[in-house]
Amino acid sequence: MRPGVAALAVLACLAAPARGAPRTITYEAEVWQVPSELAAVATAGDLVSGQIDFDDATADAQPDPSEGFYSGAIHEFTLGSYSGVSTQSFLRIYDDGSVPAFDAWQVGDFSPGDELDPLAGLEVTQLFLVLNGGTSMFASDAIPPGLPPLGDPTVFEKEFRLEVNGTALLRATITAVPAPGASAGAVWAAATLAVLARRRRRAAA
Secondary structure: OOOOHHHHHHHHHHHOOOOOOEEEEEEEEEEEEOOHHHOOOOOOOOEEEEEEEEEOOOOOOOOOOOEEEEEEEEEEEEEOOEEEEEEEEEEEEEEEEOOOOEEEEEEEEOOHHHOOOOEOOEOEEEEEEEEEEOOOOOOOOOOOOOOOOOOOOOEEEEEEEEEEOOOEEEEEEEEEOOOOOOOHHHHHHHHHHHHHHHHHHHHHO
16 A cells, blocks of 8 residues: 555655754843943943854864854844844853853854944954853753753853953843744843843842
8 A cells, every 4th residue: 555645754754864953042131331432332221132043953163072163153133223243153062161160052253343343433353142151051062952041040141242442341131032033022021021120139139
């Protein structure tokens, strides 16, 4: 008896080799540190919105088992009226990496100035999104299925970082990671709630 179309489709899926897939992560962050060089374009409390695209089948270019290095990430972000896109970012996963040891999910570009417009007349010299935590956060340096939960008690840094002029660093705390494709209203509502909750905790301290 000839197998039906549905059965053939199932068999084809089972026979096909496993492949990676493009992944998208969106985020919102609240600015808390503004260098004097950027005082004219940003203030504490401003929001940063961004999106990171990468393929989870990208090969690890770092042989060290404590650090995974995956090139080809794209990092788009908006800060006030300024927007930028880094197409040469990398995804770096630490599993007990660095000294002292910690785990991390980081997207970075050490030289984005050839793609990003100057900010306040200054060259953008670094662009990063980092989630750094304790050594129990990851079990390997492979790309994990998602970001560590923002509320994970082992996470000690969750930041957007933009450096200009080689020394002046703007920093923003990640407050929300909306689902890709969420409406603009839902994205900003999530970020606003996170900011308000953070301010209530400060007031109660």
